[in-house]
Amino acid sequence: MNPTDSEIQLKIGRDVESVGWSWIWVFDPGEPAVPSFAYTIGLFRTFSHPEVVVVGLPESTSHAVLEAVFDSVESGARYASGSVSDEILNGFSVRFEDVSSVLAEENLVQAFVFNSGEVEVLQMVWPEKNGKFPGDDGAPSWLEERQKLHS
Structure with missing residues (x-):
């Protein structure tokens, strides 16, 4: 582990201890x-709830969405693959889907380090403005690509 990882993990540990969770924003400017x-x-x-990833939203929106997920889970909600919730995005439903272990390990590195390699992951999938999810009939083609985790 390099010193930067240690600093990141220390911050994550402090966040989880004080408020119950932390979050990471990942982007590649190049x-x-x-x-x-x-x-x-x-x-x-x-x-004992799967970690949640959201793809393709701006940083501030991503944080607000993940905070809403945390608040919901803290209040007793439990999400699994196929779960739908109207509690996360105002005016829209979201759907939760499994993330393959390969994609999860490649992309959610700090969650795996923090949890010593033992973690389940769900992706929170969001709809476009007409309520269509990626893969739905009539959903715009860009929607699936914008929410795709890459390896």
Whole structure:
């Protein structure tokens, strides 16, 4: 582990201890075609709940969405693959889907370090303005690509 990782993990540990969770924003300024994403760290340890990743939203929106997920889980909600919630985005439903272990380990590195390699991950998938999710009939083609985790 390099010193930067240690500093990051110390901050994550302090966040989880004081408020129950932390989050990480991931982006590649050199590769704008790869969608940015954000994910929780601490839901697994604090609530035995899968960590949650959201892809393709701006940083401030991602934080607000993940904070809403945390608040919902803290209040007793439990999400699994296929769960739908109207509690996260005002006026829209969101859906939760499994993330393959390979994609999860490649992309949510700090969650795996924090949880000593033992963590489940769900992706919170958001709809476009007409309520269509990626893969739905009539959903715009950009929607799936914008929410895709890359390896």
